[in-house]
Amino acid sequence: MILRLAIASLSARALTVGMTVLAIALSVALYLGVEKVRTGAKASFTDTISGTDLIVGARSGSVQLLLYSVFRIGNATNNVTWDSYQEIAGHPAAEWIVPISLGDSHRQFRVMGTTKDFFEHYKYRKGQPLEMSDGVIMDDLFDAVIGADVAKSLGYTVDSPIVVAHGLASFVEHKDQPFRVSGILAKTGTPVDRTVIVSLEAMEAIHVDWKTGARTPGQSTPADVIRKMDLTPKTVTAALVGVDSPLRTFALQRYVNEYPKEPLLAILPGVALQELWGIVGIAETALLAVSAMVVVTALIGMMATIFSSLNERRREMAIFRAMGARPVTILGLLVIEATMIATAGAGLGLGLLYCGLVVAQPIVDSAFGIWLDIDAPTLREAVVILAVVGAGVIVSLVPAIRAYRMSVADGMMVKT
Amino acid sequence: MESSVLELSEVSFHWPGRAKFTLSLREFALERGETVLLLGESGSGKSTLLSLICGTILPNRGTIRIAGKDITRLSGGARDRFRAENIGVIFQQFNLLPFGTVADNILLPLQFAPGRRKRAGNAKAAAAGLCSDLGLPKDVFTAKANTLSVGQQQRVAVARALIGHPHLIIADEPTSALDANSQAAFLDLLFQQTSAHETALLMVSHDPRLAERFDRVVRMEEIAQIERAVA
Numbered sequence: 279m280i281l282r283l284a285i286a287s288l289s290a291r292a293l294t295v296g297m298t299v300l301a302i303a304l305s306v307a308l309y310l311g312v313e314k315v316r317t318g319a320k321a322s323f324t325d326t327i328s329g330t331d332l333i334v335g336a337r338s339g340s341v342q343l344l345l346y347s348v349f350r351i352g353n354a355t356n357n358v359t360w361d362s363y364q365e366i367a368g369h370p371a372a373e374w375i376v377p378i379s380l381g382d383s384h385r386q387f388r389v390m391g392t393t394k395d396f397f398e399h400y401k402y403r404k405g406q407p408l409e410m411s412d413g414v415i416m417d418d419l420f421d422a423v424i425g426a427d428v429a430k431s432l433g434y435t436v437d438s439p440i441v442v443a444h445g446l447a448s449f450v451e452h453k454d455q456p457f458r459v460s461g462i463l464a465k466t467g468t469p470v471d472r473t474v475i476v477s478l479e480a481m482e483a484i485h486v487d488w489k490t491g492a493r494t495p496g497q498s499t500p501a502d503v504i505r506k507m508d509l510t511p512k513t514v515t516a517a518l519v520g521v522d523s524p525l526r527t528f529a530l531q532r533y534v535n536e537y538p539k540e541p542l543l544a545i546l547p548g549v550a551l552q553e554l555w556g557i558v559g560i561a562e563t564a565l566l567a568v569s570a571m572v573v574v575t576a577l578i579g580m581m582a583t584i585f586s587s588l589n590e591r592r593r594e595m596a597i598f599r600a601m602g603a604r605p606v607t608i609l610g611l612l613v614i615e616a617t618m619i620a621t622a623g624a625g626l627g628l629g630l631l632y633c634g635l636v637v638a639q640p641i642v643d644s645a646f647g648i649w650l651d652i653d654a655p656t657l658r659e660a661v662v663i664l665a666v667v668g669a670g671v672i673v674s675l676v677p678a679i680r681a682y683r684m685s686v687a688d689g690m691m692v693k694t
Numbered sequence: 695m696e697s698s699v700l701e702l703s704e705v706s707f708h709w710p711g712r713a714k715f716t717l718s719l720r721e722f723a724l725e726r727g728e729t730v731l732l733l734g735e736s737g738s739g740k741s742t743l744l745s746l747i748c749g750t751i752l753p754n755r756g757t758i759r760i761a762g763k764d765i766t767r768l769s770g771g772a773r774d775r776f777r778a779e780n781i782g783v784i785f786q787q788f789n790l791l792p793f794g795t796v797a798d799n800i801l802l803p804l805q806f807a808p809g810r811r812k813r814a815g816n817a818k819a820a821a822a823g824l825c826s827d828l829g830l831p832k833d834v835f836t837a838k839a840n841t842l843s844v845g846q847q848q849r850v851a852v853a854r855a856l857i858g859h860p861h862l863i864i865a866d867e868p869t870s871a872l873d874a875n876s877q878a879a880f881l882d883l884l885f886q887q888t889s890a891h892e893t894a895l896l897m898v899s900h901d902p903r904l905a906e907r908f909d910r911v912v913r914m915e916e917i918a919q920i921e922r923a924v925a
């Protein structure tokens with residue numbers, strides 16, 4: 279009955295109580311939302327590449343190598359010679375190796391030369407392989423496979439022609455060797471979506487008439503002549519390597535890092551991704567901290583609301599006291615009230631979060647490639663909810679103790 | 695002495711704080727079923743005395759016995775419980791929790807007094823019975839307290855004080871918010887109930903016109919000494 283009276287008392291003040299509940303709900307939804315995006319972003323990020331044991335490139339920083347080889351951000355300072363590549367491929371620990379050759383672009387998208395093995399060995403999201411949404415893997419020298427974002431933003435379909443520009447952000451295009459879209463990859467949420475993939479030989483073919491970055495004047499080799507040329511590359515930018523047994527990963531890594539003929543670097547993608555996330559993640563942690571402050575603000579707002587209600591409720595407390603309620607009961611009543619407000623707020627916040635997720639999930643996935651799971655609340659979220667309710671209880675102790683003091687001092691008389 | 699519901703002796707109390715107010719009382723008692731009107735000017739310490747009797751404040755000295763029990767020796771929690779079990783309280787006005795129903799309000803003291811709840815038997819039925827005895831319309835029972843007229847609210851307060859039949863009813867100027875006609879009707883109902891159950895009634899007022907209806911009239915200055923020191 280006391281509980282029912284507490285609820286009746288709350289509903290008699292429905293407007294202010296409702297506002298307080300709403301403030302807590304919004305702050306909780308914001309916090310959980312940020313947390314959700316953060317874990318989603320982190321998962322999508324660290325799931326960018328999986329199944330690859332080592333990434334090999336010219337010696338630089340591990341984050342830099344990861345950035346250009348996987349995220350196609352920035353450029354390699356140096357390449358790996360074809361001989362070195364062959365030697366690493368021949369190492370007994372190397373089960374498979376996929377070369378990557380970068381440097382050209384098509385519109386705003388990077389062009390990557392590789393082998394058909396790339397489609398077999400590149401995995402993302404816990405070992406998920408690449409899949410074609412249309413067409414087939416490149417077969418001809420001048421075939422290209424494009425990522426989902428490339429197809430969507432440029433409106434390409436299978437058989438669309440592609441002209442590759444040499445270098446980045448360059449307007450000099452390789453007009454002589456037009457490519458054809460042979461296949462379009464399904465959306466992955468990884469940088470592959472924004473990549474034009476051609477064969478390693480095609481990468482060479484583009485550059486037949488180019489020496490040191492400028493076009494050799496007057497020279498234009500016809501496509502059929504190029505097809506007959508030896509298009510073995512001199513260098514590759516990086517290589518993805520699979521190791522036959524996890525134990526030998528470090529042996530191969532050491533072999534590459536101590537490779538005598540040129541300075542090379544082999545990195546563990548998982549470790550480098552974590553390292554990179556450590557840099558990228560700071561912003562997200564700051565965002566999380568800000569939204570935690572919003573939750574704290576909402577709880578302090580609740581405290582202020584209870585505080586300001588105390589004076590007008592002196593009479594109510596005196597009645598309780600006269601009927602035999604102990605001062606502790608008055609304290610308990612206020613704490614119960616705060617618990618109900620905080621619980622309602624947290625619960626409503628959780629509801630808002632799920633409503634928001636249902637709306638935002640497809641938008642966030644297509645816009646940022648971040649997949650937000652809609653599951654039952656995780657343990658972490660349950661802990662957050664409990665923490666909000668717990669903090670609400672603690673915060674409410676301040677006005678509750680004041681009410682306790684007032685009801686001891688006033689007794690059952692209230693000066694009117 | 696057995697029949698005394700209330701006995702105060704050698705009680706002294708002063709409010710802490712800057713405006714000092716000290717109340718000293720040698721002897722005051724109330725017999726079983728007796729109705730007493732306590733008259734006194736505003737500020738003469740009537741409400742303070744009632745608070746002492748209810749045990750919400752403790753005297754600096756002296757004993758206060760209710761139904762033979764010295765409440766000054768009880769702990770705070772036990773005093774609250776004792777009040778709930780043995781005393782029905784009626785205020786001047788705003789007696790009820792406005793957001794609760796009439797039933798909620800009448801049953802409220804039983805929440806803190808298991809013994810009194812047992813005495814009340816079927817509490818809901820007892821409350822409904824009191825309501826009809828006090829001439830409240832039937833449908834009022836489930837109505838929110840703040841929808842009632844002032845006169846009706848005071849009658850609900852009487853029902854709340856009477857439920858479970860405590861030995862003593864304390865009323866602090868319960869009629870001062872009512873007009874003359876309602877006052878008379880209110881007192882009729884109150885006396886009907888107290889005489890039916892041999893309940894002692896201590897009512898405080900500054901209005902001497904009510905005197906003739908009580909067994910005994912006591913003036914504040916006859917029983918108590920008051921000291922004021924304005925600091």
Ligand SMILES: Nc1ncnc2c1ncn2[C@@H]1O[C@H](COP(=O)(O)OP(=O)(O)O)[C@@H](O)[C@H]1O
Nearest residue numbers: 687688709713715735736737738739740741742
């Ligand atoms: N809660 C309180 N704290 C301090 N002083 C009080 C309190 N209540 C009453 N008093 C003092 O006690 C005096 C008597 O008040 P009260 O017992 O209410 O008189 P009455 O009910 O006869 O009008 C007042 O003058 C006031 O100064």
Ligand SMILES: [Mg+2]
Nearest residue numbers: 740741742866
């Ligand atoms: Mg008074």
